[in-house]
Amino acid sequence: MNGFTGELIGTAILIVFGVGCGANSNLKGAYGKGSSWLYLCLCWGFAVAFGVYAAGQFGADGHLNPAITLGFAAFGFFPWSKVGAYLLGQFIGAFIGALIVIIQYWPHFQIAKGKDDGNVINIFATAPAIRNPLFNFLGELIATFTFTFVLLNLGDFTQGLKPLVVGFLITVVGQGLGGTTGFALNPARDLSPRLAYALLPIPNKTSADWAYAWVPIFGPIVGGILAGGLQYLLH
Known part of the structure; x- marks a missing residue:
């Protein structure tokens, strides 16, 4: 239950801050409308960092991401017995986080008349800059592979300053590899807010x-x- 609770709370925090930044940068009337890509990458980086801190305080490992949980578990870096609780917490937490952002920005949704006013799925979920399913898939694969491999070599990343390191890692992944797909990196981060929308x-x-x-x-x-496979082979 600690793992479920920590992952739920941490992922909800991740989505409140991350999707909140998306709403602020897109919706008509919001002070942050038109914000830069750097702003969004930094927002998502800090959103992950503070989500990891919170998850760790409730006894979770701070994955906040089914791709991390499954990637770690597939090669013995995380016990399969905890996978179900972690995934459930992540998907539910992401939906709750999206709901909170909807409530926060409700008056802006009311005046945002569709796409021209920024009332778009991009607030909640990712979309490709150039739609090419094969390369979009490869882009998400490469970005998540890079992110996960670094995490596997950080040890316990809920402790000390390591969550901030993870946040800066998210930021640089977004800056370097996220310009093609919006760097979801995370099925819960994309699917649950998309479902909420x-x-x-x-x-x-x-x-x-x-x-x-x-x-x-x-x-x-x-x-x-x-x-996870590469880490297993190298060690």
Whole structure:
């Protein structure tokens, strides 16, 4: 239960800050509308860092990400007995985080009349800069592989300053590899907020783009597992 609770709380914090930055940079009337890519990468970096800190305080390992949990477990770096609780906490936490952002920005959704006013799925989930399913999938795979491999070599990344190191790692992954797909890196971070956008009665919303949703689910999972495999071979 500690793992479930920690992953739920940590992932909810991750989404509140990360998706909140997306809403601030997109929605009509928000002070941050039109913010830069660097702003978004830093926001997501710090969102992950503070989510990891919180998860660690509740006894979790601070994965906040099914790709990390599965990638670690596939080669013995994390016990399979905990995987179910971690995944459940991550997906539920991400949905709760998205719900909180919807409440926070409700008046802005009310005046944002669709795509032209920034009321788009990009607030909640990722979308490709150039739609090419094969290369979008490879982009998510490569970005998540790189991220996961570094995490595997950080040891316990919930302690001391290491969550901030993870945050800066997210930022540089976004800056270097995220310009093609928006660097989901995380199936829960993408799927649960996308589901919240699709299911909840948000005013003036546009398409949730379910045709693309498989890319930020399976690309990160494959990338995480491959990183775990390489770590296993090297050690």
